[in-house]
Amino acid sequence: DFNVGGIQTTTKPNRIPKPMTPITASGGFFSGSYKLTWNETSFFTFFNASEGSTSFKSTMERQLDLPNKYLAFGLSEDKIMGQDCIVVCKMINNIGIVEHFYSTGRVTPSLLDPNEPAVGLTDASVSYVNGNIQCKFTREKYIESVPRYCDSSKNKYFLLIAKGSISGGIIQKHGSDVVVSDSVIDFSANGTYSGTVRDATKSKAHACLMVFAWMFCVSTGIILARYYKFILPSIKIQKMMFWFQAHRALMIFAPICSITAFLVILADVGWKWVETTSKVSFVHSIFGIVVIGLSIIQVIFGFLRPDKEAPRRPLFNILHRFNGIFCITLAVVACYLGVFIERMNLGRIGWGIMIGWTMWV
Incomplete structure (x- = not known):
């Protein structure tokens, strides 16, 4: 495991893999304790957010070829990148890094807080087993002192999940197989949501x-x-x-x-x-x-x-x-x-x- 403990760690290649969650064809989001599974892209995402809590936990899993890849989790108001918060799980030379970014559109996103790359994120970990990257983290729903921090305690967001490559330590443009929720997700209440792979x-x-x-x-x-x-x-x-x-x-x-x-x-x-x-x-x-x-x-x-x-x-x-x-x-x-x-x-x-x-x- 890449037990990030805040930001980064290393791995042991002979780790016994955990069983994969079966990938289904329909896919779905469940708030409270909810998950998302996809057939084509082999995404798996699980959330745990009890009502009234100030944070929510997330687990993402995706098949990726090392080295230097990333998996991104975005909160968007309109299904399109721009004015969105993004949690990026990086794999650079067998080192896992979890950081919090902010996107302004069709440009490389910037760190939400340059002085604290993992601001709002705790209990972060990344693992890579048999071609699958798994990222876990707990995200604070809102931090008043951090400008542009997406407030998931009051606002509802579409969920976007994407993958891509890393060059020179900088994340590159993601692929076209972006997973997007069909409706906004209320992170403070129980509910069931559906989602699709964005197909152009x-x-x-x-x-x-x-x-x-x-x-x-x-x-x-x-x-x-x-x-x-x-x-x-x-x-x-x-x-x-x-x-x-x-x-x-x-x-x-x-x-x-x-x-x-x-x-x-x-x-x-x-x-x-x-x-x-x-x-x-x-x-x-x-x-x-x-x-x-x-x-x-x-x-x-x-x-x-x-x-x-x-x-x-x-x-x-x-x-x-x-x-x-x-x-x-x-x-x-x-x-x-x-x-x-x-x-x-x-x-x-x-x-x-x-x-x-x-x-x-």
């Missing part, structure tokens, strides 16, 4: 559909209408100019992809609109729904296009062009906001794609 599959499907719709279909459709009237003047499809037929097909397909993407992401969040507390996601959703609406209007405009000699044709051209430019501008903003959404974990790749596309357009 539908979110990424949404992003792929939107990228195809706006970075390929719409961009190509605009280029065809702008330049190919003169490049391929003799090519016709069904007695109509090639550029027009291709432009029309692409612009009709774009809102179809967009609506499909909208339904996919709506299903991912349980058919509910994104919470206003998730500021970037909420703003992204507003821009997105406006863009989808304008793209549908643009297609309707196209079907109502007057003949070349009609007196209203100049007005149509102005409205069609203005709505198109406005729509693609808002779409660019929505795409950039999408890169900022933390759960997508796009990083530099997302920025590279967006900047390259913007320069090309």
